[in-house]
Amino acid sequence: MPLHVAPLSRRSFLAQGAAAAAGLTMLRSGWGADAGANPHLWALLSDTHVPNSPEVTSGETNMTNNLRQVVREVTALKTRPAGVIINGDCAYLKGLPADYANLAQCVAPLSDAGLPLHVTMGNHDDRGPLYDALKSQKPERPLLESKHVTIIESPHANWFLLDTLTQVDVVTGEIGAEQREWLAKALAARPDKPALVMAHHTPQFDPPAEGKPWGGIKDTAEFMDLLGSHKHVKAFLFGHSHNWTITRRGNLQLINLPPVAYVFAAGKPNGWVLAEVRENGLTLSLRTIDPAHKQNGELVNLTWE
Ligand SMILES: [Zn+2]
Secondary structure (H helix, E strand, C coil): CCCCCCCCCHHHHHHHHHHHHCCCCCCECCCCCCCCEEEEEEEEECCCCECCCCCCCECCECHHHHHHHHHHHHHCCCCEEEEEEEECCCECCCCCHHHHHHHHHHHHHHHHCCCCEEEECCCCCCHHHHHHHCHHHCCCCCCCCCCCCEEEECCCCEEEECCCECCCCCCCECCCHHHHHHHHHHHHCCCCCCEEEECCCCECCCCCCCCCCCCCECCHHHHHHHHHCCCCEEEEEECCCCCCEEEEECCEEEEECCCCCCCCCCCCCCEEEEEEEECCEEEEEEEECCCCCCCCCCEEEEECC
16 A cells, blocks of 8 residues: 555555555545544745754755744644645755655644645656655655655645656756656546646746757646646646746646745745645645745635646
C-alpha cells in the first residue's frame, strides 16, 4: 500500500489493509478515516526550501522559521483539516539528508496533531534521502515505481499528486510518458468526481530561448492535452515559480501556490493556502507569513463548470 499517511487511525489502517487484500492501490485519506477532521479541508504548502540547519537564511528569509510558523498555524486551526500537502521543493537546494532531518523536525507537530502529510517532489528534492528522513512518505507498494505519486480520495474530489522531478538540482520538470500513461488510466478509473491534479513544476507553454533549459514542465503540451481530454479534471495546482496567482485555460483552473520560503519578486506574498473542497468548486484562503501583508486572508472562490 502507498502508506503516505501518518499517523493512521486504526480504522483507516484496517480500511487500507482491506484495500490491499483486494489488490487495490488506492489511498484513502481524510474521508471517514478521522472523525475529528473536516474531510473537505486541506492545508496546501509549497516550496518550503528547508535547509540543513535552522540558522541558514536566504536573503532575509529564514526558511526553517517560516515552515515552523506555518505548522503552528495549521495545527492551531479551530477545525482540523483532512491533511497537509507540501507541493515540492521541500528541501533547500540539493535534497540533502540534513535538509530532510530539519524538515522532519519542523513537521513533527503535524503528526503529533494527527494530521496526515503528503509531499510531491520538486527539482530541489531527492526521493531517497526524503524517504530516509520521513519514513511515512515511502510507499510500501508504489503506484509508479520510478516516481512519487499519490491519489487521495475525498468526498467532493480526488487529488492526484504527481512527480515532476527529473534530476536533483536541475531546474527542468517533466511529467514523462510513463507517468502520463499512468495518470490517464487513474483519471479514467475515477470519473465520478472532480479531479484536482497537483505537481511541483509550473506549466511552460512556450519553449525556452535557444540555449536555455526548460524552467517549467518540458512536456506541458502533452500534459495539458491529457488534462483537457478528461473533463472531470477541474484544476491543476503547482508551485516552483513562487508566485501566488490563479489563471484559467479553458475550463481548467491553474492555481500557482505561494512559497512558504522566499518570494522571487518583492511584495509578492509568501505563506500557505487553506483549501476547502466544495461539491462544485474550491475555496482558497491565503495565509501570509507577514500577517500585515495586504493579501493576507485573501479568499478565492472557484466554481466548476
Ligand atoms: Zn522548484
